[in-house]
Amino acid sequence: MTYKIGDILEGTVTGIQPYGAFVSLDGETQGLIHVSEIQSGFTKNIHEVLQIGDAVNVQVIDIDEYTKKISLSRRTLETKFVHTVHRKKRYFTNKNKRIGFRTIDEHLPLWIKEALEMLSSEKC
Template identity: 70%
Template sequence: MNYKIGEILQGTVTGIQSYGAFVSLDENTQGLIHISEIQSGFTKDIHDVVKVGDKVQVQIIDIDEYTKKISLSRRTLERQFIRPPYHRKRYFTDKNKQIGFQSIDRYLPQWIDEAMEMLSNRRTSQSK
């Protein structure tokens, strides 16, 4: 059967891998729904969304000319896009602690002394 990009079909899930679900479109044709096309938003585990044997409605989003592999999507058929939850980015600042560079100022002389001693020991061991 000749399929076209954009075509909406009914298929049966025949296999599930961590990267996507394989869908049988007819007796001789199979396509893949990549995990990113299973649903809008983040999909942690495909098994939570589809199971082997499920009848699914899919849309063809790509057909590779050379390998004839068919890429499918369920996400494009969703009526409403599910927005991922908002995650506030957190940046380290000393706004609350008001310590600035005090810790570096306190430890820097000790670090310099340790480094100088280590370099001195290397020179001594190399000259022997």
Template identity: 60%
Template sequence: MEYKIGMVTKGEVTGIQPYGAFVSLDEETQGLIHISECKHGYVKEVGDLLKVGDQITVMIIDIDEYTKKISLSLRALEDPQTFVYYPKKKRHYTKKGKIGFQSIRETLPKWIKQAKEDEKNQINSR
């Protein structure tokens, strides 16, 4: 079978390593689900999610052109709504005084005047 990026297929978990799980797609083809592609969020150990012999559905997210290694993902098939993300509190600090482009508006005439004076000085010094 010819596999393509984006294809969703079934496979069997054939091995678990600290960095991911190997999945047999057919008799001749095997791919790897990296630990970061197991699910949304933090995964401490792949063995907590998958076991050898599990029949799973995966998405092909990459195929190395030279080595023909296939990268797989379970995370790509998850509903992102099921992932709960708790963002850190954002603290907004405001500077008192000038806001936005106001300071540029005030200093631009000074810069233009200084540039004209510098230009005159260069012409006179020749």
């Protein structure tokens, strides 16, 4: 059977890899749902969303003319989109511990003095 971009099909999950899920569209044709197309939002583990043997509705989003590989998506068929919460990054430096560039600035003259004294004592 020939497929075209935009077709909505039903298939069966035949394999799962960290990068995506393989879906059998008919007896001869297989496509891949990339991990980014499994669902909206972030998919940490595909096995939490799909299992081998699951029937899935997918949409054809790309067909490679030369290799005839078919790219599929479940995400394009979703009616509700998962909004991912971006968490504020936490950095190690803590103002209360008084570590960072300010303390280096305070200690640098002492370290230079100690290094110069060591160098001058080695010359003697």
